[in-house]
Amino acid sequence: MTETITIYCKNNNVYKDVPLGATLLDIYTAVGSPLKNRPMNARVNNKVEGLTFRCYYPKDVEFIDYTQLSGQRTYVRSLCFVFSKAVHDVLPTATLNLEHPVSKGYFCKIHNGKSIDHQTIEKIRTRMREIIDADIPFRFKNTRTSDAVKLFHERGLFDKELLVETTGMPYTMYYDLDGYINYFYGCLTPSTGYIQLFDIVPYFDGVLLRIPRRSDPQELEPVIKQDKMFQAYKEHLTLLDTVGLNNVGDLNKAIRKGMTPEIIMVSEAMQEKSVAKIAEEIACRFRDNGVRMVLISGPSSSGKTTFCKRLQIQLITNLIHPVSISLDDYFLDREHTPKDEKGEYDFESLYALDLPYFNSDLQKAINGEEIALPTFSFETGSRIYKGNKLKMGPNSILIIEGIHALNPELTSILDDHYKYKVYVSALTSISLDNHNWIPTTDNRLLRRIVRDYRFRGYSAKDTIARWESVRKGEDKWIFPYQENADAMFNSAMLYELAALRKYAEPILMEVLEIEEENAEAYRLLRFLRYFNYIHETELPPTSLLREFLGGSSFSY
Template sequence: MSETITIYCKNNNTYKEVPIGSSLLDIYALVGAPLRLRPMNAQVNNKTEGLSFRCWHPKDVEYVDYSQLSGMRTYVRSLCHIFSKAVNDVLPSATLNLEHPISKGYYCVIHNGKNIDEETIGKIKKRMCEIIDADLPFRLKTVRTADAAVLFRERGMNDKARLIESAGMPYTSYYDLDGYINYFYGCLTPSTGYVRLFDLVPYFDGVLLRVPQRGNPLELEPVIRQDKMFQVYKEHLTLQRTVGLDNVGDLNRAIEKGLSSEIVMVSEAMQEKQVAKIAEEIASRYDDGIRIVLISGPSSSGKTTFCKRLEVQLITNLIHPVSLSLDDYFLNREDTPKDETGEYDFESLYALDLPYFNSELQKLLSGEEIDVPSFDFETGRRVYKGKKLKMHQNSILVIEGIHALNPELTSMIEDRYKYRVYVSVLTSISLDNHNWIPTTDNRLLRRIIRDYRFRGYSARDTIARWPSVRRGEDKWIFPYQENADAMFNSAMLYELAALRKFAEPILGEVRECDPENAEAYRLLRFLRYFNYIPDVGLPGTSLLREFLGGGSFRY
């Protein structure tokens, strides 16, 4: 009789004796295939593993489909491997760059010495469908990093060779798909047949890889034009290529050569140039009636520091800024709306006292002095501490908050008085040509550090809260981002290398038995790709100081 181990399946609260060494895919059938949709991966003792992972000891297992974020990541990575192989098959001499998420999909550029027409896109899509229909296995192989680097260089994948060499890990795992090899950060599905729904369409001078909706994974995400955001990404990619930092492997090499200070200075100068440009644009429209600057953006985008730096630049343009924070206009706790779970919904626009806020706004614009409230988050009530505000002849009102770009917030004020700025972390540097860095990971790492250092929250607390924050952003922030007159990218080329030493010990406090460990462990593995940059060289006005401390501004 063969030896067995006990597997506990969290999906259906089932204990099952299975043959030792069984794969997660084999175990899935043995525990009764508990998911409605096909599994993409599984959380094994609160760590994400691919379905080919074999269990040699008793484990807790929770299967994940692509309606969950972790499952969707696995789906998209697998689709990208199929896409890159199809491009290689159709255009063997071409280089593919999977650049960044945009318009509910992923923007990609195929470099082939000429523009890629719709006929060529159609051939690539047809080849992708053939690969999927063949249900070819993704074969995971682990070799010494030096040997993997040789393999990648032989195939012209120098970006991947630089990444794995500079990350300093002795062994490297890569995936083989019918003789075509690729490297991905994270697991793939067992085979190509798991990836059925996708589309490939022309988008600007590249293509948009379309993926399923997480909320309704049997339908594709709609294509939403995000022209302004696209242009911001393009500007930052141009800067990267100007300084020779196409990806993280290049960044690590530059750090090894002692060029950290130069990278920091260029990144900070680029941001200051952006802030100055926005201030000059506002000043140029001041005579046309602009009196309110509305600044919005998702969590941990650096809105507060951006506001402070913008105010400095407005003063240099002879305009006097006066500021308001939407956080001071929350309703008293008992009047706050609740979400579908019965919890207070602090992300909702209607958690703000809109009538009161608009009446105060009208008073300010008409030259009256107002008493500025302060919201006491501990007691959940609005209080007054004697702060007063009045606009003068050369004043402009700067309003910051997650709902600032929502037209309903300032519906009583004519648009001709408003200038809107959207602040976000549009991470443009990639791990390599086929592995972009999710902007949400960048923001989550900022928030984990800030919450731990200044708000008394553990990494576990922040990770547990993050899905709710993301839902609020999807509903209340992202739909209005293209309303902006200007977009400010608060991501910097060097910042993940600077955040690493702060984030690692905080993430390391999450216990293996905690459900949040899967995300903490993933982020720790991700940070290993970055060589350290010391924070001592960061200027006091750096946007990162909002999260790390030690800055010139008072928060």
């Protein structure tokens, strides 16, 4: 008699007895294939597993499709494996770097001693389609790290060799695709046939790997213009190449050699140079073109507040007097705040601000009139006045920082020649290895988890639970306007994830396994293991990272 186990499927609240050792793919069919779209992976007891994972004990299982972020990650990783194999098959001596997300896709650089022409791109695309149509299984391998190091070295995968050699984990997993091996952080689809929609197109000096929309997996994401974002990434990649820290393995090796102080100093100096450059450009436009206002925007945990403070110092060194207005003080009274589709107050909306009142004060300030600054009380949900006043002098410039600062509607009453716009974001440029970039959203989420826990009384569970809503607000209210910026400031530092690890790990470990948020907490904990520790005592008090860790010389 076949031994069975009981599986509870969260998607349709079904209990099902399945054979001992059944794969998640088998279980998906047994519970009635509950998803509209094809599953990409599943949460098993609130940990994400690939569909070839076998169950030997009773489990709670929730199947995930492409419309959820975890499912999209699995699809994209699998697509990247197909892409890397196709490049290897078409250009056996080429080196491929999957560098960073941009323009709703992923920028990739193929190093082959010459430019990649349209004909070569078409050969790669055709080879990808052949691999997909063959529906070849991705075979999961798990081996002793010493053996993996040897294997990667023999195959010329030196970036992966260095990564696994410096992480200190006893065993290493990798994947085999018809004899071609590669290392990917996280699970893949069972086979190449799951990857039906993609494209590769020329993009600057490389190619853009296009992926489906999350909201509609039957359509590709549109290619949107993000030239300024691309150049911001490029500048940091050049810095990484200059200091020889292209990947996390390089960073770990440098830390072990005692080079942490130099890495921190170079990273901090690069940021201060960027702040100073922006301040000098503002000063030039202030004197020559009549700029009277600096608008600073960026997504959650991008470091806008510290950037703003450092910029004001640099403006003073340019003999300009900065004064500031906080958009948070112009919220509508609570009862007038718009609500979202769930009937909850939508504080992310532009229309949660009292726009007429804000623009009235803005016009008066620019005209040199004195204004009474409001203060919004989050306790009472209403505007109060504490006697604070603002009056701009002939040498003053107004600083406005907030998520809506680059939205043209916010300051529509003023001509653009009055404005200088800055977009701040943590554009993480260092990668795990040549084929595993680090999402900027992971960088920002880890910052926010640490800051919320240390200074705002929120647990990792609380922060993770709200993150999807925060990101939806960013997609709607921030990202569409980022290319409006006159300057982009990259707040990510070469070393910061190594410094965040010590703080983030104990906070993430407080999330209970029974809680839904454990899937994300567990993923982030596994991700942080790739970084050797850097102790925050080596960070200067003016570091932007201090905004999240504490110990800053700035007041927040």
